[in-house]
Amino acid sequence: MVGIIQEQHPDRTRLFMQWKKMNWPILVDSLNLLGVSVVPLTLFIDEHGIIRAVQPKHTDLEDFLKRRDQMPSGAPGRPIIRPDLAKLEKDAREGRPDALRAWGDAAILWGGAGRITQAIEAYRKALQKEPTHAPTHFRLGVAYRLRHDSPFRQMNDFQQASNHWAAALDLNPNNYIWRRRIQQFGPRLSKPYSFYDWVNQARQEILARGETPVPLSVEPSGAEFAYPSKNFEATGATKKEPDPQARILRDKGRLVKVETAAVPPTLTPGSTSRLHVIFRPNQQIKAHWNNEVDDLILWINPPDGWSVDGQHHSVPNPPHPVSQDTRTIEFEIKCPEMAAPGMMVIPAYALYYVCEDVNGTCLYRRQDVPLQIEVKPTKNETKR
């Protein structure tokens, strides 16, 4: 028994396998180099490495196990050699798209976090020559999201991931691995199911067995826990706007860095997107949250005709008095049916208590967070 997974965060599979007491080798194909378009997929593979069945019936198993083919020559279980990164990098310098992709793939799979930027550059160069190569868009999206989750993150990496996953899907809407990646971080209306609702139950049951759950490098986000919804749950103002006259002094990003990502990155009239707003205290000036006062707030003022699932969102303060944790607010926005194509700015602002340096001044600040999203015509309108 052997498994292959295409997940962005493979350690979640390790947690799942620990929970279910599954114990067989798993190969991690986060870039979907196999090119599978759906999972789950079961195959029978014989001693020679030949595929004998795809999606077999369980009654086929006995025949497969009984089958006796001539044993292949060579020692079974031969060791597998790691790809030669230096050679692949050298080959990529010639600029051929396939060589650039091979280098990018190897840099992601074998180069560690320090090579992600090189992989991104390689994929980007490949796309300059083959802009409609959908798998490259998908892999570039995976690479951007990997860097977003790494210490080497750059501003807008998550948005870039969303852009390239969407580009891949636009080029080939039949690949469900690519579709799932957008759905994983996207709005509830387009979700087939909650992606990682099992994580907390798994941890509890593993702890109850006296084991330590596999640690996750990245906790699932709200979108990844969220359940599907049949209707967009628009919510009007349930709270009073906190700073309608914009009187609170601004932080223009010096104290807290704000990053946003829309998944999917563009809207068509009547469609929805999920906005991720990420707040990070500026480490360079040792900025940190003051947790002894009000929670961080995000207030959204949707333009006429646009709907949001709540104008007021907040992140509860953790119990300790100060912290430097990254905080994320997610909300969903629906584009009106009659929206005109073009760039749209959704006005929003955050309010927070933040302190500068250890024992430094603590301030209550507002940061304007204009959320830009593009409205595209529906496909039919494009054709017309």
Place this chain on the structure above:
Amino acid sequence: MKPHWGIVLMVMLLTLNIVGAQTSSRELVVGQAFPDIVFPSLEDGHPLSLAHFRGRKVILHIWASW
């Protein structure tokens, strides 16, 4: 007996998460060799490929924990 256990496992896999599995990749076709792509193993990140299991029958399950 191993074959018996294999059948149990197979029934389990085929009844788990089967929604959406209507088509397979173009490359994964009966009668053709499974691609010898080298991937990191989930357990320890070491290189692993289906070629490692040559000489043995393999039930391969391509899946996701979501």
